[in-house]
Amino acid sequence: MSKETILEVRNLSKNFGGVKAVSEVSFQLKRGEALGVMGPNGCGKSTLINLITGFIKPSSGQVFYQGKDITGIAPHKAVNLGIARSFQMAKPFYNIPVYKNLIIPLFSPRVRKLVGGKFGDRDEAAIHLLEDVGFERDSSIPYKAAGSLPHGYVKRLELARCLSLEPDLIILDELFSGMSMSEVASILPFLERLRDEGKTLIMVEHRLKELFRVVDKVVVLNFGKKIAEGLPEEVVQNEEVRKSYLGSEVDSSA
């Protein structure tokens, strides 16, 4: 039951001046897999995501997506190939009503092509997506300007924006950061469902306990280098991983 490789990262590196933010990172991801990326603050997780999605050009190394070399691709082209990503510092379109925030991705070249040029009702599709990620349909929140959204909802909106693109690969950069315990608890089943439906996921996360409920395997970075890769329960036993995290976090979640 060998599935095709959807993403392959080969010796990917990025230097910011003297800082090696990402250094010789390689890994593969098969279609339908859920990968966690973890590591201490500043270890290069977000940079890695930016390199894959084209928001930053790599210093060296390659990225293959569905067998195609997409190294240094223009970020909007990566999206139209089916790679959707969320931002760690999620910002909505402040002056636009919440549900209209989703009209923008629903109007994107990718979605328009997928639905064959004609689109029934973008508004309705947007409201559906919002419901999926936990907005109440009958509240007035979806109709207010997104600038007034509480932080937890901004993150949900960010997730909805990714999903609206009907992506083949979803990359979530610290979706849980800034969310309360209960908010994370309410969004977790949704992510698990995405995984069970066979969506390919990459999740960058500090909250390991929750991360491990969703992902099949993890890659651990430290100082830009990949120091471990494997099943979550294996990786947390790894001596180097424990050292990089100074113990505490890994112990509590193992």
Added chain:
Amino acid sequence: MSAKVGYRKERLDRGIKARTDDIFAISTYREILYLILPRVFVIAGLLIFPLLGDFTGVYWQNVIVITCTIALLALSWDLLHSVGLVSLGQAVFFGVGAYITGFLAQQFGLPPLVTIPLATVFGALVCTMLLYPVLRLRGVYFGLITFALPLLFMRIIETTKVLGGTEGMSGLPALPSIAISLYIIITITLVCVFGFQRLFETDYGLVLKAIKDNDRSVIAAGFNISWFKAQAVFIAALPATFAGAFLTHHYQFVGIPAFATDYSILPLASAIVGGPGSFFGAMLGAFLLVPLSELLRDLGTLRIVIYSVILLIFVVGLPEGLYPYLRRKYFQFERVVSMELEEGGK
């Protein structure tokens, strides 16, 4: 221990806003009337104005031509602003439109009916290509480039003596009559105001607006924002290059003043005073500031002082802009109602 009676203002909102900001649930024809009346009033007023030539005099007819010119430049500014580009050099669009018209008219003897549309479209293309390399610059940096461009054009024409040099090109074909001129420019102005307004209600317009809010997320939604910004610049350039082309035939002359700073500052001031982002505001601002500056013309040097003070009052006193303020007030009623005050309360 009897409660005191005090008074407070109560606010009522007209036009029942249901669910969203842009869907109005309208109950009666009176409500509808209330909504469209200001538009009807403005459109009718502008369309009747040219007929009143005997009454208003040529001077004020010319003032309205200039007013519409500035209004068009202000609309152009407002559209650029709506995608996050702050232009400090609207004169560049105006001047390019004006010079292309002058060139076509003088070199090939083409009539205004041909030169104006050609210069409008071709000028907008030229301006878009000029600005394309700097579209990724934001805020003040983009502003500085646009500020420098008209000055650059002035110097080039001055030193190379091309396109008539400092003399300019005169004796260009005139438009048939002032009434026709007025009708043309008033119609174009109205079409632009309502057209831009509608454009920003479409999904396409939503993408443009989103670029200003957060360009990164627009990219992450799969849009090539350089390309979208270029389109926005092209659309925004159209009314401005038209204004330049039109005024060239109106004056039967084009020269270095086509790149004058007035054509950059007045539209900017109009859009700011009127309230950016609504297009109606930009037009309203122009119709306030341009005639005002004409009225103050007799005062000589004092004019600039008074003008600046009035500008200051507007910008400080009404930071949201005149149009959004009037609109809000139009849809709100305030009435005084009595209320009971608790003992010791205020």
